[in-house]
Amino acid sequence: METTFHRHRRLRSSASMRRMVRETELSVSDFIYPVFVTEGQQIKSEVPSMPGVYQLSLDLLKKEIEEVIRLGIEAVIVFGIPEHKDHVGSEAYHDHGIVQKAISKIKEDFPDLIVIADTCLCEYTDHGHCGIVENGDILNDESLELLARTAVSQVRAGADIIAPSNMMDGFVAAIREALDQEGFTNIPIMSYAVKYASAFYGPFRDAAGSSPQFGDRKTYQMDYANRLEAKREAKSDIEEGADFIIVKPTLSYLDIVREVKNDCLLPVVGYNVSGEYSMVKAAAQNGWIDEKALVIEMLTSMKRAGCDLIITYFAKDAAKWIAE
Ligand code: PBG
Numbered sequence: 001m002e003t004t005f006h007r008h009r010r011l012r013s014s015a016s017m018r019r020m021v022r023e024t025e026l027s028v029s030d031f032i033y034p035v036f037v038t039e040g041q042q043i044k045s046e047v048p049s050m051p052g053v054y055q056l057s058l059d060l061l062k063k064e065i066e067e068v069i070r071l072g073i074e075a076v077i078v079f080g081i082p083e084h085k086d087h088v089g090s091e092a093y094h095d096h097g098i099v100q101k102a103i104s105k106i107k108e109d110f111p112d113l114i115v116i117a118d119t120c121l122c123e124y125t126d127h128g129h130c131g132i133v134e135n136g137d138i139l140n141d142e143s144l145e146l147l148a149r150t151a152v153s154q155v156r157a158g159a160d161i162i163a164p165s166n167m168m169d170g171f172v173a174a175i176r177e178a179l180d181q182e183g184f185t186n187i188p189i190m191s192y193a194v195k196y197a198s199a200f201y202g203p204f205r206d207a208a209g210s211s212p213q214f215g216d217r218k219t220y221q222m223d224y225a226n227r228l229e230a231k232r233e234a235k236s237d238i239e240e241g242a243d244f245i246i247v248k249p250t251l252s253y254l255d256i257v258r259e260v261k262n263d264c265l266l267p268v269v270g271y272n273v274s275g276e277y278s279m280v281k282a283a284a285q286n287g288w289i290d291e292k293a294l295v296i297e298m299l300t301s302m303k304r305a306g307c308d309l310i311i312t313y314f315a316k317d318a319a320k321w322i323a324e
Contacts, residue, residue, distance in 0.1 A: 024304045026296065028072040028322055031315035032116065032269070036207055037061065037102040038081040049203035050274060051281045053313050055081060058101060062109050071319035075114035077163060077311055078102050079208050082124050088132060089124035093149040097124075100157035107158035116190060117154035119147055119164040119175065128212040130166040130220065138220060143168045148178035155184045163246070165192040167220040172240035188243035190269060194230045194260060197221035200249040200275030207274065230256045234264055242266065244309070249273040251298065254305040261306025270307035272299070277313040292321050 011021045036047075036055045043057035056064055068076060080099035082091035091097045099117060106115050121143070122130045131143030143166065151162045162179070164171045172191050179187050197218045205211040222229055234245050243266060247257045250270035261268045280298070284291035295314050302310050312318070 024300055026300050026303060026318070026322060028315075028319045029074055030299075030303060030308070030310055031073050031318065032075045032077055032309060032311040033068055033073050033315035034079060034311060034313060035061075035064065035076050035102075036079050036081060037098055039083045039098055047203065047207040049206050049278050050313065051285070052317075053207060053277070055207065058105055061102060061105060065106055065110055065113065068316065069110060069113060071316055072323070073315050073319055075116060075161075075309075076106070077116040077118055078106070078159075079118050080123060081209055085124055085126040087126055088146065089121035089150075092119075092121050092124040093146060093153050095153055095156065097153070100153055103154060103157040103159050114160045115158065116161040116163050117151070117157075117159035119151045119154065119162050120166045121146060121150070122166075122210040122212070123208045127214065128210055129215075130217065131168050136214070138168075140168050140170070144170055144174040147171055148174045151175045152178050152182050152184070155179060155182070155187050159187070161188050161190050161244075163190040163192065165195065165246075165248075167192065167195050167217070167222075170240070172237045172242050176241040189241065190244035190246060191237045191242035192246045192248055192271070193234045193237035193242060194245065194247045194256060195221050196224045196249065196253065198224060198249050198273070198275070200252070200273045202275055203278045204274035224252075227256060227259060230260060231263055234260045238264060238266060244269050246271055246311075247307075249276060250302050250307065250310070251276045254301060257302065257305040257307055267308040268306050269309045269311060270302045270305075272302065272310055272312040272314065274313065280314075292317075296321060 012018055038055045038057055040057045041059050044060055045055045047053045078099055082098050103115050120130050122128055127133050129138050131138045147166055245266050246269045247260055248271035250272045283289045
């Protein structure tokens with residue numbers, strides 16, 4: 001027989017051999033853990049569609065963060081569920097808003113933990129949109145000022161990184177300018193630059209109580225059919241001064257992660273969103289999949305695709321599994 005062939009299996013012959021040629025390694029320092037904080041006391045309320053994810057009151061936060069730190073996780077992203085919502089999302093930029101209180105509490109107890117603030121209005125507005133609403137439209141430029149105020153108040157409370165997720169045009173520029181004016185020139189912006197309008201956010205909206213009360217988010221979040229648009233979004237946010245670029249969701253968007261990674265010199269962050277978490281949990285609860293193996297495979301594939309960091313509800317579980 002003249003035709004030659006390649007013996008790829010040589011490099012797969014044993015566990016040691018496979019480890020030696022492994023290209024991607026997950027590490028606990030890749031993970032950012034999302035935390036949901038709520039007003040009240042002694043509240044630890046499990047999100048029904050997200051087993052293992054809780055809304056926590058401030059008095060129970062310390063215990064949760066202690067565990068996060070014990071597992072070696074170095075960063076959390078904080079989401080707030082306010083007591084009162086209104087038309088302009090006042091609680092988002094109130095100096096004693098729920099997120100501001102949570103951030104200062106966490107930083108007081110754990111000064112070395114990186115605390116990231118999600119900067120958006122949808123959890124705080126009665127209409128559930130990420131900007132100001134007038135006659136059914138989500139106003140762009142009018143929303144920027146409130147988002148910038150939100151970011152400044154979050155940094156005043158102690159946030160180490162601002163992560164704006166609202167998808168208004170120009171939000172990075174507006175927030176950068178406001179932070180700089182306040183002297184916060186060293187606070188990085190982790191921009192949700194490439195954020196698709198996605199059915200994968202369903203469970204999060206239960207967790208944060210942030211479903212839009214009319215319409216949808218398609219006039220500001222991206223169409224999942226588009227790839228070039230992702231490149232444009234990432235490019236403009238980099239020009240406006242972003243320090244990290246988030247792609248969201250991640251699991252169905254690994255092609256986009258790679259595309260953005262190839263274009264950009266900044267760290268790329270994948271947001272492994274709520275629906276991606278819930279699907280795995282539901283299948284695991286039914287005994288249909290091996291959760292541990294599947295989660296590690298999913299997270300590794302995200303890193304292979306180009307994620308330098310991953311925001312994931314699996315962070316605590318994955319940290320345990322990696323340590324084993
Ligand atoms: C706020 C925000 C959302 C998520 C993160 N920040 C919800 C949305 O845009 O509807 C989704 C996170 C997840 O699904 O895990 N705008």
